[in-house]
Amino acid sequence: MDEKQTVKGLDTYTPIKGTKLAPFLTLVLFLVLWEVFVRAANIHPIVMPPPSVAFKYIAFNIPLLLDHAYTTMNEIILGFLLSVVVGLTLAIAMTHFSLLNRALYPLIVLSQVLPKVAFAPLLLLWLGYGILPKVVIAFTIAFFPIVINSLGGFTSVDPEMLDLFRVIQANRWQTFLKLRFKNALPQIFDGLKIAITLAVIGAVVAEFIGGDSGLGYLIIVSNSTLDTPLMFAALIILSLAGIILFGIIMLIERLSIPWSFRG
Amino acid sequence: MKSNDHRKVMIEFQALEKTFRTSKGEVHAIEDLNIKIFDKEFVSVVGPSGCGKTTLLKITSGLLPRTAGGVAVNGSPVDGPAKQIGMVFQNPVLLKWRTVLDNILLPIEILKLPRRSYQEKAMELIKLVDLIGFENFLPSELSGGMQQRVSLCRALITDPPILLMDEPFGSLDALTRDDMNLELQRIWETKKKTVLFITHSIPEAVFLSDRVVVLSPRPSKVVLTVDVNFKRPREPSDKYEKEFGRLCTLLRSAIKK
Ligand SMILES: Nc1ncnc2c1ncn2[C@@H]1O[C@H](COP(=O)(O)OP(=O)(O)O)[C@@H](O)[C@H]1O
Ligand SMILES: [Mg+2]
Numbered sequence: 001m002d003e004k005q006t007v008k009g010l011d012t013y014t015p016i017k018g019t020k021l022a023p024f025l026t027l028v029l030f031l032v033l034w035e036v037f038v039r040a041a042n043i044h045p046i047v048m049p050p051p052s053v054a055f056k057y058i059a060f061n062i063p064l065l066l067d068h069a070y071t072t073m074n075e076i077i078l079g080f081l082l083s084v085v086v087g088l089t090l091a092i093a094m095t096h097f098s099l100l101n102r103a104l105y106p107l108i109v110l111s112q113v114l115p116k117v118a119f120a121p122l123l124l125l126w127l128g129y130g131i132l133p134k135v136v137i138a139f140t141i142a143f144f145p146i147v148i149n150s151l152g153g154f155t156s157v158d159p160e161m162l163d164l165f166r167v168i169q170a171n172r173w174q175t176f177l178k179l180r181f182k183n184a185l186p187q188i189f190d191g192l193k194i195a196i197t198l199a200v201i202g203a204v205v206a207e208f209i210g211g212d213s214g215l216g217y218l219i220i221v222s223n224s225t226l227d228t229p230l231m232f233a234a235l236i237i238l239s240l241a242g243i244i245l246f247g248i249i250m251l252i253e254r255l256s257i258p259w260s261f262r263g
Numbered sequence: 264m265k266s267n268d269h270r271k272v273m274i275e276f277q278a279l280e281k282t283f284r285t286s287k288g289e290v291h292a293i294e295d296l297n298i299k300i301f302d303k304e305f306v307s308v309v310g311p312s313g314c315g316k317t318t319l320l321k322i323t324s325g326l327l328p329r330t331a332g333g334v335a336v337n338g339s340p341v342d343g344p345a346k347q348i349g350m351v352f353q354n355p356v357l358l359k360w361r362t363v364l365d366n367i368l369l370p371i372e373i374l375k376l377p378r379r380s381y382q383e384k385a386m387e388l389i390k391l392v393d394l395i396g397f398e399n400f401l402p403s404e405l406s407g408g409m410q411q412r413v414s415l416c417r418a419l420i421t422d423p424p425i426l427l428m429d430e431p432f433g434s435l436d437a438l439t440r441d442d443m444n445l446e447l448q449r450i451w452e453t454k455k456k457t458v459l460f461i462t463h464s465i466p467e468a469v470f471l472s473d474r475v476v477v478l479s480p481r482p483s484k485v486v487l488t489v490d491v492n493f494k495r496p497r498e499p500s501d502k503y504e505k506e507f508g509r510l511c512t513l514l515r516s517a518i519k520k
Contacts, residue, residue, distance in 0.1 A: 160356050167324055167350045168370040178369070182360050259360045259401060 046228050054232040061233065065218075069237050072214040075131055075203035076245065079138025080196055086139070087146030087195070088188075094147075095154040095180065096172065112144045117205055124210040133210065138202030142195040149191030153184020186260050189253040196249055200242045215241075273425060273457040274300040274323060277333035281318055292318045294482035296332070300459060302424075305451060307460045307468035310478030311518060316461045317353075319483075320429050323459065324350050336425060346374075349418030349456075351428040355410035357402040357417075363389070364398040367416045374421070381420060388416040391450060408439040412446070419454065426456045430463060441499060444470055448496060465514050466502055475510075477517040487517040 031051045037043075038050040045053055058065060090108070094101040120137055127133040157180055165175045207216025215238045222230035254261055281293035292315035300306045308316055321327040322334055325344040334341045336348065357366045364385055371381045389398055392412040402410055411431055418426060432440045444467055451458060451471075462468050468475045469491055477487040489510060493501055501507055 158356070160352055160354055161358075163321070163326055164350070164352065164356045165373075166326055167344050167348070168373050169344050169346065170373045174373055178372070179358070182358065257360070259403070 046226050049229045049232055053229055054236060057229040057233045058236065061230075065215075065233060065237050068213055068215050068218050068234070069241060071131070072203055072207065072216060072238070073241055075134040075138055075206070075214065076196075076199045076241070078131070078135045079202060080142055080199040080245075082135065082139040083143035083146055083195055083199065084192065087143040087191075088150055090143075090147050091150035091154060092176070094151055095176070101151075108144065108147055111140065116140055116202070117209070120206060120209045123206075129210050129212065134203050134206035134214070137206040138199040141202040142199040145191040145194040145198070146188070147191075149187045149194075150184055153187035154180045157183050185257045189249065189257065192249050192253075193246060196245050197242060200238070200245070204238065270304075271302040272299050272335075273302050273304070273337055274298070274459060275333070275335045276319075277335075279319075279322070279332035279334060280330045281315065281322060281327070282330045291482040293322075294484050296478075296484050298476055298485060298488075300457060303455045303457055305458045305460065305471055305473045307462055307472040307475045308478060309462060309465060309468050309475060309514060309518060310483060311480050312463060314478050314481050315483040316478065317429055319478075320350075320427050320459065320461055324348050324427055346421065347423050348425045348427060349421065349423040351411075351414055351418050351426070351431045353430045353433055355402070355407075355414040357410055357413055359402050362399045362401060363394065363405070363413050366402065366413055367420055369417060370421050385416065385420060388419055391453065392416055392446060406439075408435050408443060411435065411443065415447075415450070419450075422454075424457060426458045428458065428460045430461050432467070433463065440464075440467070445499065447471060452496060465511050465518075466507075469507060469510050469514070470497060470502060475514060477514055487514070489514060 035050045035052055038048055049057075090104065094104060116137055120133075123133045123136060127136060154176070161179055161183075162175070165179055170178070203214070204216035204219070207214040208220050211217035211220075215234045218234040219231050219238075222228070222234065276296050276298045279293055279296040281291075283290040283292060296319070298306070308319065310316055318327060322329050323336065323341065325341050325348075336345065358369065361369070364382075367385045367388065368378060368381060371378055386398070389395055392415060394409060394412055394416075397405065397409065402413070405413070415431070432443045435443060448471060460468070460471060465475075472491050475489045475491060476485055477489075478484065479486045491510060493504075493507070
């Protein structure tokens with residue numbers, strides 16, 4: 001059958017050589033420029049340390065940094081997971097009950113436009129100084145893109161597809177699982193990727209305001225003592241943590257929606 | 264077709280009315296429409312675009328409520344989607360994350376029937392529409408014609424006695440369309456279903472049907488019914504017969520009013 005040949009022909013897309021190295025190379029280039037700039041301009045390390053000094057600092061303080069990173073990671077991951085559970089549940093409920101949708105949508109938007117930083121001290125007052133307020137603050141920022149994206153994905157289904165599901169006598173739940181949810185997955189993952197970066201910001205901001213450990217706490221403390229290399233070390237570890245978490249979500253995305261990664 | 268009136272009536276429209284109420288006012292789509300379709304008959308409906316053909320099909324399949332009049336399928340009034348109807352839409356509407364085989368088995372999953380016992384049947388249908396070797400392909404890896412054949416298999420998997428088709432080949436090129444017509448004729452000969460087929464192609468309607476019904480512009484009612492008595496199975500060359508041309512001309516002039 002000649003149709004088979006056309007099908008094979010589809011898979012001729014080949015990436016340009018070195019595409020995978022590109023992000024790595026830009027990062028190295030950035031670090032080299034930073035190093036050269038700081039040294040050439042003779043900037044004092046308290047103002048801005050060169051990356052070599054920051055990395056040396058990291059190497060000598062690994063246990064301390066990992067200890068604080070562990071705290072922050074816990075807050076980020078718990079806040080993120082909470083936002084996934086709450087965000088998806090809200091979106092599912094709002095998809096199926098339009099009254100709920102109309103009632104909750106403005107509240108959800110309101111919860112997002114209010115500056116969480118202003119409420120953080122109050123949250124600390126209510127929830128104490130442990131991990132809980134940090135998780136809650138990370139959650140309140142991160143759940144927004146999950147709700148909005150999931151809701152958009154669940155409701156933007158081709159009407160002819162919905163007709164098909166009615167003709168084959170699917171009930172609401174079957175239509176949700178086999179059509180709406182699958183259809184929404186690319187949008188949900190976009191939401192998750194934004195949410196994880198917001199969870200990082202949320203946890204760190206919460207630590208700024210009322211922490212006694214974590215990378216955000218380290219940043220604030222080092223800032224007040226002008227220990228700039230420590231601050232940069234904490235920032236570098238924090239960025240690494242954020243990138244790793246983002247990468248994990250991208251990996252899960254590729255594994256769970258292979259059909260949207262063809263060609 | 265008086266001599267055929269003893270046959271079982273599978274679809275019946277009786278003084279059917281349909282009016283859409285929208286925020287911009289009322290759209291009177293169907294008015295006093297009467298058609299009887301007999302068991303294992305192939306009936307095509309043609310008519311100007313926007314006259315209410317899709318609406319008619321959606322009412323038949325229970326997707327839309329009627330405003331007045333009666334619609335009966337297999338003797339009972341329609342009050343929602345029913346198992347005895349298979350539907351082929353204008354677009355293939357395949358789930359892009361499912362393979363050909365899994366798309367065909369979707370209705371089986373929804374009805375919670377044992378997948379195992381229908382897998383063989385699905386393979387038979389795949390063979391019938393000439394898609395062997397493609398059962399594990401994704402829809403995006405198939406041509407438009409192949410996708411529409413998959414959606415035909417999906418409509419046939421539960422073996423419904425009635426098949427509703429809404430301009431299923433409308434978006435295909437002329438050559439593919441002719442192939443699909445031959446294929447549909449072959450499938451209809453093997454499966455012997457009652458088919459209500461909507462098209463805007465008059466030659467397609469004549470080639471496939473036992474009877475062609477012409478609808479008027481909105482609000483649509485029947486303006487002409489033509490019996491097509493060509494022997495079956497029909498050959499592509501039948502389209503060049505004088506009688507074929509005469510029927511097409513007759514229908515075309517009826518559509519213009
Ligand atoms: N859901 C709807 N609401 C309002 N008007 C509709 C709706 N569906 C169809 N119509 C109107 O009914 C008429 C017939 O539509 P349709 O059945 O799709 O025509 P056809 O399939 O013959 O091209 C059109 O004028 C269309 O605008
Ligand atoms: Mg139509």
